[in-house]
Amino acid sequence: MTDAERPTPNVPDSLTEPAGPAVGQDEWVARHAERRLLRGGRLGAVEERLRAAPWWAWLTVFVCLAALLPVGFSSGYVRRVAFDTVLYMLLALGLNVVVGWGGLLDLGYIAFYGLGAYCYALLSSNQFDVHLPTVATVPIVVVVGAVAGWLIGLPSWRLSGDYLAIVTLFFFQIFIVVVTNGDHLFGHNVTGGSNGIGGVDANVRPFNLFGHDLPVAHSGSFNVAYLYVVLAFFAVVFVLLRFVNESRIGRAWRSLREDPLAAELMGMPVNWLKLLAFSFGAAVAALSGTIFAALNAGVFPTTFAFPLLITVYTMVILGGSGSQAGVIVGAIVVNVLLELLRDAGNARYVFYALIVLALFGVYRLSVRLAVVLGGTIALGFVVHGIASAIAKSNVDGPANGENWLIDGLRHWVIVPRDLGPWKQITYVALIGVILLLTLVRGWWRVALLVPTLYLAAFVWENVMLTAPEATRFIILGAILVSVMIARPSGILGERRVEIV
Amino acid sequence: MDDFIQYTINALTLGSVYALIALGYSLVYGILKLLNFAHGDVFMVGAYIGFGMLNLLGGATSPVVPVWLLLTIMVATAMAGCAVIGVAIERFAYRPLRDAPRIAPLISALGVSFFLTYSMQLLFGAEQRDYNAFSLDNGVLFLKGFDIGNVRVPLLRIVIISSAFVLMISLWLLVNRTRTGKAMRATSFDREAAAMMGIDIDRVIRFAFVLGSALAGAAGVMFALRAPASVTIGFVAGLKGFTAAVIGGIGSIPGAMVGGLMLGFAESFTQGYVSTRWSDLAVFTILILFMLFLPQSLFGRADISKV
Incomplete structure (x- = not known):
């Protein structure tokens, strides 16, 4: 029937x-x-x-859009950012298996990424003069990654929750120590120590698929073929993982995530499921590592550090852990945001646009919105007027660049020549009022919002724009905390993830 | 023999710093069952507060107050400042998630840790900072002291070790001999039952964060007195502190002291006798083995999970 x-x-x-x-x-x-x-x-x-619409329709639309991106953008920079974003998606897909589906907090995830990159570098570089063809290297690296994931997953038999997280973090630290000091491994220079491995085949015997060589640089700029390679890998991995997730294994993972004890009592091989989740994640991470090493023509220990782990975690958490579509959204949002923050001009636009958008989102078109916006603008001009009447030389506004936003800001926000201790004082004060904002409601919040916004603009212009690197990571940390508190399921997540 | 004594002194200094950090983890984990990832960064902020006070009072070369008062002020302000930060972290990052699934506060803690590290980098730069402790009192703190064999034991080391022990013992007395301590022990034993007995849980948790963070602040100043500090010291020190707490048994105060000292000895002796390059490897391997095979550890109780 x-x-x-x-x-x-x-x-x-x-x-x-x-x-x-x-x-x-x-x-x-x-x-x-x-x-x-x-x-x-x-x-x-x-x-x-x-x-x-079925998931494969979404995937097709996404892949087509991404594949068409180089048509619209000829700049090597934009294409490179697109490549990075898709690479992050691939990485986040793997992390999503362990954290989102398996419910295991793996803080050593980036070690597998690094392992993949280093394996690729060792198998196709001048380090030991080994130059395997790519069709051999990539499967080898993926298998090595899966086996490593299996081994690192073994502690999950005995430990769970926080303890498992910290043990995986120790493995990550061990990886970093070994790689950084690997130039004296039993008297051999294996990993190149802190200099890394520089001579990965880039132009002579580069990444090669279906008989086509892919030199990393194409007439001096980013070779767009790599974007297609990573996109193809992403699509294949996405579909494969989708099938796994809809199979018996995927259902078992979900039950393991929701309640390991109940899953075990129902006769599920809990320990093997954990190992499977670990090795699937690690294999995907190792695969991402090969592409990373191939394109950058080198691997360096500082790449595979804690900030990268937090970046990938933010993508998964923000997009919604457990959701593959969420991973795509999270990676796009986070990576594009981080890229925009690199440049002070862009960062300025992003900051004010996000603030106005957020205010619209919270207050819609209401009196409160008008009060907040009008009040903030008025306060700025008043403060600026008073300050320039007292000390003219200290309020000359952001002088770098010429556009409408900077022209407007010049008469609004104070930019002292020498900030002195006010750098620290205003930043700490800003954190304080933002925290206070979460405690008050109604018109009190509106009233407090006005000085907060002005203070935020002051700190943004004077403190945060001067140190984009730190600012980027501060924002990642803030995203993690606020997503967890405001919406633990992320943008597209379907359910909360539980770890027992 | 001289080497051995030298390494022992290093181990005791380092170990007492780790023990102070471990106590913070232990207090919070005992009550909230939360791995407070941001604790290591609170420790780092403590070192920076000490630095700020030192600068404010004229720097190490020409302080405006006598050196014993200077050190006391540095430790006291670091403790107070860190206590405030700890309470704020608990109030805004952990309390909204108290009943959420366990991954939520853990990820929130990761976020807080990251936020603190890079906020400090934003405000004070990424470069290493040195208290220039040798100039304190024209180096008397280092030149004075007593000799064991050919090894000079600087006064500063003795001050660090003994004040760490004073802090630990006063914490032990606080937890075991006072009413508040009793409330803390009750809460860590069974939070719900304690709440039903009329114990103000929020207050107890806040108090645990105050104590833990204050100890971390003191540890930060002590750490920075013996070696230069940067914004990244919190991460690894936090990891080691947590493991010291695990080795000694989470929730046990003497356990944290013993765990911290053991870790200090392990690190100092591998650095001295094996190699500085691989000392972290040795320490982390010991930690993993400990976590795997003796998670209830020396002074803790085995956790039996009930369905």
Whole structure:
């Protein structure tokens, strides 16, 4: 009997769509689904239609858009950023297996990425004069990664939760120590120590797929072929992991994540499932490492450090752990944001645009919005006027560059020539008022928001724009905390992730 | 023999610093069952507060106050400042997540740790800072002291070790001999039952953060007195502190002291007798083995999970 012939049981509609959370469904998800059902009108219909589209349609659309990007942008920089973003997506996909599906907090994830990169570098560079063909290297590295993941996953048999997290973090530290001091490994120079391995085949015997050589630089700038390589890898891994997740293994992972004890009592091979999750994640990370090493024509220990781990975690958490689509969104948002923050001019636009957008999001078009915006602008001019009346030389505004935003800001925000201790004082004060903001409600919040915004603009112009590197990471940390508190399921996540 | 004594002194200094950090982890983990990842960064901030006070009071070469008062002020302000930071972290980053699944506060803690590290880098730069402790009192703190064999034991080391022990003993008395301490022990034993007995849980948790962070602040100043500090010291020191707490048994105060000292000895002796390059490798391997095979450790109780 096929599915079509099977008689459908006659169940009233009210029972097929339960009002409360279904079995295995988080309460937050249930409430969200209810809200969605309530949304009517044309927008609601479009949303329903979009939601009904199958995942492979979304994937196809995304891959096509990404593949068409080089048509619109000829600059090597933009293409390189696109490449990085897709590489981050690939990395985040792997992390999503361990954290999002398996529910295991793996803080050693970047070690596998580094392992993949170093293996590739050793197998195709002048370090030992080994130059294997790419079709051999990549599978070898992926297998090495999977085996390493299997081994590092072994402690998960005995440890869980925080202890597992810290042990994986120790393995990560060991990896860093070994790689950084690997130029004296039993008297041999294996990893090149802190200098890394520089002579990875780049132009003579480069990454090679289907008989085509892919030199890393194409007439002096980023070779766009690498964007297609990483995109193809991403699509393949995405589909593979999707299938795994919809198979018995995927369902078992979910049960393991929700309640390991119950899963074990139901007869699931919990320990093997954990190892599988670890080695799937590690294999994906190692694969990403090969492409990274191939394109950069070198590997250096400082790349594979704690900040990178936090970056990838932020992508997974922000996008919504457990959701593959969320990984794509998270990687795009985080990497594009980080890239924009590199340049002070762009960063300035991003900052003010995000503030205005956030205010719109919170207050919509209301009196409060008008009060906050008007109040902040007025306060700025008043403060600026008073300050310039007292000490003219100290309020000359941001002098770098000429555009409408800077022209406007010049009469609004104070930019002292010499900040002195005010750098630290205003920054700490800003953190203080932002924290205070979360405690007050209603008009008190509106009243407090006005000086906070002005202070934020002051700190942004005077302190944070001068140190973009630190600013980027501060923002990542802030994203992690605020996502966890405001919306633990991330942008697209379907359920909270639990670790026991 | 001289080497051995030298390494022992280093181990005791380093170990007492680790022990102070471990106590903070232990207090918080005992009550909240939360690995407070940001604790190491609070320690780092403590070192910087000490630095700020030192600068404010004229620097190490020409302080405006006598050196014993200078050191006391540095430690006291670092403790106070870190206590404030600890309370703020608890209030804004952990309390909203107290009933959330366990991964949530852990990730929030990672975020806080990252935020603190790079905020300090933003404000004070990434370069190493040195208290220039040798100039304190014209080097008397280093030149004075007593000899064991041919090894000079500087006064400063003795001050560090003994004040660390004073702090640890006063913490032990606080937890075991006072009413608040009793409330803390009750809360760590069973939070819900303690709440039903009329113990103000929020207050107890806040107090645990105050104590833990204050100890971390003191440890930060002590650490920076013996070696230059940068914004990244918090990460590894935090890791080691946590493991010291695990070795000694999470939630046990004498355990944290013993764990910290053991770690100090392990690190100092591998650095001295094996190699400085690989000392971290040795320490981390010991830590992993300990976590794997003796997670209940020396003074803790085995956790039995109930369904």
